[in-house]
Amino acid sequence: MAKTKIEDVDLYAILDLTISATESEIKKAYRKKALQCHPDKNPDDPKAAEAFHELSRALEILTDAAARSAYDKVLRAKEAAKLRHKELDSKRQKLKEDLERREREAMSGSGMNNLTDEQKLAAEIQRLQREGSKLLQEEQKRVKEEIQRSLGRLTEPVWDSSLNRIKIKWKADKTDESNGGYDEAILRKFLKKYGDIVALIVSPKKKGSALVEFANKEASDMAIEFEKGLPENPLTLQWLNEKPVLTTKREAPGPSLVSDRDYESLVMTKMRQAAERQRLIEEMKKEES
Template sequence: MAVTKELLQMDLYALLGIEEKAADKEVKKAYRQKALSCHPDKNPDNPRAAELFHQLSQALEVLTDSAARAAYDKVRKAKKQAAERTQKLDEKRKKVKLDLEAREQQAQAQGSEEEEESRSSRTLEQEIERLREEGSRQLEEQQRLIREQIRKEREQRLRGKAENPEGKGTPKLKLKWKCKKEDELKGGYSRDVLLRLFQKYGEVLNLVLSSKKTGTAVVEFATVKAAELAVQNEVGLVNNPLKISWLEGRPQGLEDPRHPGLSQRGSLPLGTSTQEEDRSHRFELWKQCASKLLSSPLPHLESPGVSEPHGPAILGFGFKSFGQAIGLLALAVTLSLPTLTPFRSWAHWEIALSASVELPQEAKSPGPL
């Protein structure tokens, strides 16, 4: 790598945005951040991207090699001291100094300070040439990491398209929670808190908190799988749970293996989109079961047990034992979990156990309990 006057004039620390005393680890971190933003592969329309990327590479080579950095610091310090001295001179003395320096340059006369600067410059040139001949393993490693990160980002985008072939875009979820307008803590959910909750499921491309409606946000995932995991598992803070719903990119035909016909959250029937519709669906189904169970004429039962004479009533269900009758009752209970008020006395349980009815077809195969 040939040394140019531009390199000697550049402030490599300012180029990387770091302090003069920055350690090698900070230098490498700053290089990665700057190089990612101006990499030619990510900025094909910017003609200066390649030049800036090359300058960053030179800065990394110089500042991560102790000898080269020491030589550069010496040149930089000399220039800084010279600039400070020049700045302190008044206009008249400054003009005299500049005229003197011009005459000295014309006469090939070198002052001690200028000669020291020249020696430092030659040392820096030699160190940079040595780096070029030996090859900078650190530069190659950092550039390899840059290429690897770009490759992973490209693969994630392609994988997201493959998982969502309907072309609905990246999956987005709508988040809601209780929050008063005057609540400065926003119900406990800041942007950092929400990111910490959802990043464990996969890459979060974007997260936007609504500025108009408090207690509302939208989170965008890189992949459908990450969004599915968040919908299935995330509940938010214990004292202020989250309500999560699909906003965009929801996969079609998704079923809960525990209850076929329900979504993977186990609460929404296929074809519906809200928990209110789910509750209405289960309540209507429960009313059909309860209506038939409670409307049949019943014999009087003397005790909580089911005696032999009532066997035919149990057999009317298609069951041969008290345990099987309990299984039918469990179906009705399962379907009516949000509304168990009809089963508030033993008389109601007797009615449910001994009625000979035909259940609605949908209630006969509820899936495993």
């Protein structure tokens, strides 16, 4: 962007906004796009720094009242000129451009009040460069901190319930149709008080056996330590893999590009969750058999 005149760049388009955007909308759009193209988040993309620079320049100019006013005036003039050019043939366009060029040259060197719109905009840009934009610095710091937090979560130890299944045992004779007094509903009643259950399956072939997955480690630990089940036929809970396992996230969660209010998105999310739960149950059945 440094090689391109600022008046030849549509700063609003860079932020996916229109000239009528409010300052709040400008800052919001900047944060959203900056989080996506920040060099720290795209170390292998040589164009990321340039894109981030363009966003920062757009924020700097469009959040400064004087600079934005000068820029908008030039932008509107260029749009009006485009419309007029469509109505003129090539010869008249050349005459008009020559006249405008001579007018600019005649006005150059005069006082600030006689500067062209482009010259006024250039003066505002130079002022911003000298003064520096406090708002831009604050927004860049905010974006960088958010990215650092996001990248930090990539290696943060997290709980994966599929790696931390708990085996449940109790006494039950092979011919006992009541399975020692336990079924899925009864087990769920005992276990749900510790926390959310991701999946629970009673072995279809092996009496006195079940597997359960909890949504977090705390629930799992408490269930193993405290749950005894029926007094007349106590439960024994233990880790399937001898001890709990922590892993790391493969990707950091970010804002969805589709609104949470979007009905279709919600339906698809529910379907994916149901499919995932069914997959876990099938895996647990295979392990038990």
